[in-house]
Amino acid sequence: MHNLLARFLMRHEPRKDWRVHAKSASATAASVTLIGGLAAATGLPLLLAPLGPTALLIFGQPESAGAQPINILAGYLIGTVIAVGALLFGPEPWWVATLCVGLTMLVMLVLRVTHPPAAAVPLLVYPGPVDPLTLFGVLLIACVMLVVLGVVLHRLPPKRRYPLPIRQEIDQE
Numbered sequence: 001m002h003n004l005l006a007r008f009l010m011r012h013e014p015r016k017d018w019r020v021h022a023k024s025a026s027a028t029a030a031s032v033t034l035i036g037g038l039a040a041a042t043g044l045p046l047l048l049a050p051l052g053p054t055a056l057l058i059f060g061q062p063e064s065a066g067a068q069p070i071n072i073l074a075g076y077l078i079g080t081v082i083a084v085g086a087l088l089f090g091p092e093p094w095w096v097a098t099l100c101v102g103l104t105m106l107v108m109l110v111l112r113v114t115h116p117p118a119a120a121v122p123l124l125v126y127p128g129p130v131d132p133l134t135l136f137g138v139l140l141i142a143c144v145m146l147v148v149l150g151v152v153l154h155r156l157p158p159k160r161r162y163p164l165p166i167r168q169e170i171d172q173e
Helices: 003-007 020-044 051-060 071-090 094-111 116-125 132-153
Strands: none
Touching: 020 051, 020 094, 020 132, 051 071, 051 132, 071 094, 071 116, 071 132, 094 116, 116 132
């Protein structure tokens, strides 16, 4: 039983310099604050819950697959298309939104553009109908802002590579 407990409690993330964590947390807070400020200035509902974890991935784990621009943009696009598709069939019961979360995950996994926060998009539209163009526009603006800020801020010390360089060899799977 001791080994099983150890497997649950073992941390798998490598230890990093405190300055890297301070920069990551500051960049996450600043980017989400910038999006919130833009939301307040424009009246657009830009400050959406999944964007916090997206910022965490971009600034805290830029080397992860889920933090790469293609995963972010495609993940949110997939989640939005599936959520809007469900809305087109009329007011859905709660379980349709939950099935859409699973479908979003499936499509992201099959296309290899997994971005976990984007799986929450169908849950964003469940409480009330959302205009499809507004949803697309809001998520596109917010995601582009986060990615651009990620590219810029990772060039400041302590520097980190973001986005990851293109692989020279394609996986043999």
